[in-house]
Amino acid sequence: MLERDVRRDFPILNIKVNGKPLVYLDSAASSQKPNDVLQSYCRFCESRYANVHRGIHTLGEAATGDYEAARRTVAEFINAPELEGVIFTRGTTESINLVARSFGHKFIKHGQSIVLTPMEHHANLVPWQLVAKAVGAELRFIPLKEDGTLDISEARKLIDHTTALVSVTHVSNVLGTINPVGELVQLAHKVGAKILVDGAQSVPHMPVSLRELNPDFYAFSGHKMLGPTGIGVLYGRPEILADMDPFLTGGEMIREVYLDHATWNELPYKFEAGTPAIAEAIGLAEAVRYLTSIGMERIAQLDHLLTSQALNKLSREPDTKVYGPRTQHGAVVSFNVKGIHPHDLAGLLDREGIAIRAGHHCCQPLMRWLDVQATARASFYLYNVPEDVDALIEGLKVARKVLA
Amino acid sequence: MSDIYSEILLDHYRLPRNKGKLFQETISVEGKNPLCGDEIVLHLKLDGERVSEVAFEGSGCAISMASASMLTEDLKGRTLSEVESRIDQFRHFIREGAEPEGESLNDMISLSGVAKLPVRVKCATLAWTTMEEALRQVAKK
Numbered sequence: 001m002l003e004r005d006v007r008r009d010f011p012i013l014n015i016k017v018n019g020k021p022l023v024y025l026d027s028a029a030s031s032q033k034p035n036d037v038l039q040s041y042c043r044f045c046e047s048r049y050a051n052v053h054r055g056i057h058t059l060g061e062a063a064t065g066d067y068e069a070a071r072r073t074v075a076e077f078i079n080a081p082e083l084e085g086v087i088f089t090r091g092t093t094e095s096i097n098l099v100a101r102s103f104g105h106k107f108i109k110h111g112q113s114i115v116l117t118p119m120e121h122h123a124n125l126v127p128w129q130l131v132a133k134a135v136g137a138e139l140r141f142i143p144l145k146e147d148g149t150l151d152i153s154e155a156r157k158l159i160d161h162t163t164a165l166v167s168v169t170h171v172s173n174v175l176g177t178i179n180p181v182g183e184l185v186q187l188a189h190k191v192g193a194k195i196l197v198d199g200a201q202s203v204p205h206m207p208v209s210l211r212e213l214n215p216d217f218y219a220f221s222g223h224k225m226l227g228p229t230g231i232g233v234l235y236g237r238p239e240i241l242a243d244m245d246p247f248l249t250g251g252e253m254i255r256e257v258y259l260d261h262a263t264w265n266e267l268p269y270k271f272e273a274g275t276p277a278i279a280e281a282i283g284l285a286e287a288v289r290y291l292t293s294i295g296m297e298r299i300a301q302l303d304h305l306l307t308s309q310a311l312n313k314l315s316r317e318p319d320t321k322v323y324g325p326r327t328q329h330g331a332v333v334s335f336n337v338k339g340i341h342p343h344d345l346a347g348l349l350d351r352e353g354i355a356i357r358a359g360h361h362c363c364q365p366l367m368r369w370l371d372v373q374a375t376a377r378a379s380f381y382l383y384n385v386p387e388d389v390d391a392l393i394e395g396l397k398v399a400r401k402v403l404a
Numbered sequence: 405m406s407d408i409y410s411e412i413l414l415d416h417y418r419l420p421r422n423k424g425k426l427f428q429e430t431i432s433v434e435g436k437n438p439l440c441g442d443e444i445v446l447h448l449k450l451d452g453e454r455v456s457e458v459a460f461e462g463s464g465c466a467i468s469m470a471s472a473s474m475l476t477e478d479l480k481g482r483t484l485s486e487v488e489s490r491i492d493q494f495r496h497f498i499r500e501g502a503e504p505e506g507e508s509l510n511d512m513i514s515l516s517g518v519a520k521l522p523v524r525v526k527c528a529t530l531a532w533t534t535m536e537e538a539l540r541q542v543a544k545k
Contacts, residue, residue: 373441
């Protein structure tokens with residue numbers, strides 16, 4: 001376990017749900033927030049708040065300084081090669097849509113291919129369906145092996161001279177599969193293709209160094225890493241971003257505007273139209289400081305410990321099927337109990353104060369691949385303890401008794 | 405949360421009433437909650453303006469299946485216009501949690517907790533919206 005009791009830092013862990021202490025196993029959907037993050041948000045709004053990059057007044061300067069400091073904090077956290085490549089967005093979904101719109105529609109041509117996987121979240125599938133349809137590109141999918149890992153030998157064949165972009169999740173939000181992103185980056189670059197990595201489930205849980213991974217685009221969300229909702233990040237390689245057209249237009253992203261045309265602001269502001277989520281960016285930076293104070297290696301170890309325990313214990317439960325690889329597994333465990341709809345499982349666990357996710361997890365094609373309508377999913381984070389895994393297993397026994 | 409998994413609901417889930425096909429049904433209508441994976445087919449036999457038999461088939465969560473079972477018990481023998489007002493009563497009850505004046509909702513009262521669970525409202529109403537679709541198709545015939 002962690003050396004210090006981080007649970008004390010999360011006020012919500014003191015609440016009771018249905019008379020039982022909360023066991024929160026849904027961090028892959030959204031994480032809880034520590035006091036530091038909540039307070040940083042309040043402190044900023046109470047004493048330093050104004051719009052950014054505009055006001056020539058004390059608060060305007062303070063807010064701009066804090067907002068840009070937040071960008072530096074986030075850039076350092078992911079070891080981004082260039083600060084101007086770090087764009088604040090509303091979250092992973094907006095980040096990917098930005099690339100689809102501004103890169104995809106302009107640079108992916110008729111007859112080229114976009115290579116994805118069947119385990120993508122809808123947010124990293126549907127934008128590419130629209131691009132493919134609009135420009136006449138082909139969607140290709142790297143097949144999965146039986147254990148839910150990518151078939152890399154197939155990837156070597158699929159990523160070819162026609163490929164304009166590879167877009168792949170770093171860690172599956174359903175299977176927990178940790179994809180060999182470094183290898184995929186090399187495969188993409190070897191044929192001159194660009195690669196986007198969906199880091200929504202990786203950045204919160206493991207050390208991520210963009211200098212080492214070397215992707216062209218990397219997207220993630222603040223709310224899954226102890227930060228506020230409504231703030232996320234797109235890293236893009238500046239030389240590519242420079243050639244892309246703006247995503248949203250209006251204030252902030254502009255340099256000179258005439259009645260009939262306009263020119264764009266420099267990076268990263270070209271892609272931050274309108275007033276950004278200022279206090280949320282500052283809250284995200286505080287979340288990064290909190291995670292860093294504990295250490296991402298340490299968090300990855302803890303996730304691994306809890307996930308292994310859950311995989312082992314769930315596999316021993318009767319009539320229970322666990323999905324995804326047994327090793328190299330992120331902080332999510334998806335499963336089904338025979339004869340019990342996952343929604344009922346989640347509903348019955350909720351009676352015991354246990355919060356899990358049930359449904360298709362925004363991965364309907366993957367549900368079809370698994371040949372299920374839905375799965376139950378428990379996900380872990382730094383505030384979880386082995387007792388939470390035990391509570392889940394006990395809760396399952398109760399649920400089976402109720403619905404048997 | 406009030407306990408939605410009451411004994412009455414579980415009884416309908418474990419021992420669903422009128423589950424299966426009908427001999428010589430008048431109409432069969434399919435309903436789905438694609439987001440949950442709940443699926444249902446309602447079979448109706450009409451005797452003039454009266455629903456003489458109702459049965460259902462399908463799979464899904466306990467709430468959707470129990471609600472379908474309750475529907476078949478409640479609507480059997482009613483006229484089409486009675487069915488229509490019963491659907492309205494049920495829907496109002498599920499959304500607002502308020503019991504209607506007049507005729508009791510009987511076993512369906514066990515679904516009252518759903519009103520506080522917006523995510524599960526779709527499950528509880530699936531059979532009923534499917535019934536509404538059946539009424540529309542009957543009217544077109």
